[in-house]
Amino acid sequence: MPTNGDLLARRYRRLLFCHPRAYRRARADEMVGVLLDAAPAGRTRPTAREAANLIRHGLRCRLGRPASRTVAAWATLAAVVCGLFSAAVAARAAWETARPLPGRAETAALVAAALPGHGLGKVDPAPPLFSFYTRPLTVRQLDNLLLGDGGEYQQGSVVAEVIAAPATSAEETLALAQRRLRETGWQVYEPTVARHSGCADKFCTRTTVTTETTVPARRGDTTLTLQVRTASADTPQLWLDLRRTTPPAVLPAGVVGGLLGAGLGWLVFGWASRRTETPHGGRGAVSVSYALTMALWWAPVLLTVPNLLRHHLDEPHPTWHPLWEWLGQPAGSLLFLAGTATALLALALAALPRREPLPTAAVD
Structure with missing residues (x-):
């Protein structure tokens, strides 16, 4: 029968899955040991504060570049737009329940x-x-x-x-x-x-x-x-x-789809970010491709939201327009497709071999 310490250690290790695999291999035992030493006797679950800190630091660690002050902001920008588009796809699928x-x-x-x-x-x-x-x-x-x-x-x-x-x-x-x-x-x-x-x-x-x-x-x-x-x-x-009207299933489907899309966007951005840490021959091209992707994906959203919001305020609406219309889709699908092409180019460049292996960097 597992002891309280074994249960707590197992649950700490589950939370460490937010960290990259190489980081877990290098630091997991040390981190779990420190956490177990600090835990009072009899505890079987991490506290909410410990769980939040491990998840937050793990997600930040996936971005690499520990000295960068802006990488988290760029990752958030990518995660949010990926979450919005995936939420729109999930919402459209849920409309079939009407x-x-x-x-x-x-x-x-x-x-x-x-x-x-x-x-x-x-x-x-x-x-x-x-x-x-x-x-x-x-x-x-x-x-x-x-x-x-x-x-x-x-x-x-x-x-x-x-x-x-x-x-x-x-x-x-x-x-x-x-x-x-x-x-x-x-x-x-x-x-x-x-x-x-x-x-x-x-x-x-x-x-x-x-x-x-x-x-x-x-x-x-x-x-x-x-x-x-x-x-x-x-x-x-x-x-x-x-x-x-909008079916009841659309809201939960959109929330779940949005969270999954945002999480996937964060992880993919983190993978590309770690891959292109210096030295990497495609680092500059990946950065340019990323910037183009964000511009092409966000442009229809920023142009559409103010106009559609004004339209809703000017006249009564028994039900709101579907989510994808707020994102400028599919009217702005040309920009979305162009952004998808630049995103795939960035990922392909990030997948190129690095000049030399990089040591795993710790995150403060």
């Missing part, structure tokens, strides 16, 4: 409940949850998606035309819809109004003002957007847009 979009029968029931007295006109066939040019994405379209047309990859929705009741004004229609939606359990958001001027005839001798009022609402896993368009004294035109 229910299919509503069909005509469910759409007709929603119209009857929200707008009694109105009819249902044309209903676009339910597309997939995410579509490319309104159609399911296929392998043959990946080149178009990744090489310039990524902005056309969007969340699918059911668009239905609503036939207005006779002699009903836009104001009456909007008031009825908001009241009925609340009565049937929908959370109704503040409507937004947009006005556009246009030509009333082909010679543009007269102009007309079109008013578009949008009413978003949410109930359960469905979002509803009612758009009412009026031009002068014409009968209002109505459209209904139905989508699915």
